[in-house]
Amino acid sequence: MKIALQDCWSIELFPSPDIRWNFGTKPTGQTGRLFFPLDGEIGRGLGKYLASLEVSVPVVKDYPVYQYKIEAQLSYQL
Numbered sequence: 001m002k003i004a005l006q007d008c009w010s011i012e013l014f015p016s017p018d019i020r021w022n023f024g025t026k027p028t029g030q031t032g033r034l035f036f037p038l039d040g041e042i043g044r045g046l047g048k049y050l051a052s053l054e055v056s057v058p059v060v061k062d063y064p065v066y067q068y069k070i071e072a073q074l075s076y077q078l
Helices: none
Strands: 001-006 007-011 032-045 047-059 069-076
Touching: none
Parallel strands: none
Antiparallel strands: 001 007, 007 032, 032 047, 047 069
């Protein structure tokens, strides 16, 4: 879900599909099969450029994928 704000700002919830469910048997070291992160991104348009920062932390981390994720992006729009 993307929400446009004033002055070319935007907020997006769950921009990355990082939710995972392991249907197979659990490997050793895992306590469960579900990984569900809280994922959000904030961005701002700067003329023809778009800058954004995505932050993600796991809420349910029975199936460990990462402890936290920070991703910065800068894109050029034609």
